[in-house]
Amino acid sequence: MITNMDREHLFEATTGADSCLIIIGNGFDLYHGLATKYLDYRNWLKNHDARVATDFESFVYEMDCSGRVSNSNCELSSIDGIDPRWSSLEESLGIEWDDLCYETLDHTYPDVTEDNPGWDDFWIELHMRLEYLKKLTRDHFREWVESIDVSKIKPVLDLPDTASFVTFNYTPTLEYVYGVRPDRILHIHGCVLDKNELLQFGSPDNNPIELQKMLEDKYGMDDFYGATIQQGVTVACDRCADTWKNIEGNYDALNHFLDTLANVNTVIIMGNSFDKVDKPYYRDVLAPRYRDAEWVFCEYESNEDKQYGIDKFCHELAISNYRMTSYMEFDKGYDQSIDSI
16 A cells, blocks of 8 residues: 555655656556557557568567466467467567578579579568568558557646656657656657657567678578578568667667766656566666666556566666555545545
8 A cells, every 4th residue: 555655755756856767668658548559559450451460470480489478468369369479579579580591591592403593582582571570660660659649648647847757668648748848758769759760669689780690601601692692681681670679779878868867866667567678778777877776666556476576677686675656656636545544
């Protein structure tokens, strides 16, 4: 139960200039009633380009996602007839590029005994197999996020006036709903407000630079590398780049933003799951900077599983001063008098 003392302590900690950093994830938008789940994206695709969703669901070269989706989610998805990979879409975009290229080349390798050796077969098949990726992670993904209307959303939370924000969301909820100045917000993976900005959506395991080196080392000495294989390598690397979330490449922007803040003594996490995809930001940047701050994990529902996950996360990152709370602690319409009941 949240006490008045807890509430007063939190807001005392966030009244100083730049004393509070709030980290925003998709749960924040969901709390405001926005349809921003990956399953919402799937439904949007089914109505706008069903082929892309079908191609994703039929692709068999993704990395092993065992353990990334809970058994309960998998069972629910199976019952509903929905591929469980949609529940952890970015993690499911990690691709076994080596296996994909090897097996594709194995049955498209040029046969010089034939009138048509099939010089272009390798890159053409790779292109056909991977064509959906750019639409899934770039073109259609931006279209879907742009279609999410935040204009009718009302502010339901009391956010500290002096807080600064690092958001993993692509939506302008903070700007449009809460009127937060852009200079107090870092959209670490991009925002649809900037039409020219790339929205980074994908897996950190898909590194096109490493992929190109690996494929060149493996096939560069092949007699047919220049004639047929090199074009396929280009196709694979291009699609790999379309599905790459370059986390380490974002560290400079994150550190630069955090350098502008002073005396951060409270870190509040709202709706961010700090899973495998985004965990490096915490491990390499946020936790080392603010290990001595109070960390407040704001959850829609508090339960033992959530507490265990937070305990494990804080133990791994050597964060000792932390607690879990609910969105009611910040809810504008929450009656504080019930805390004393």
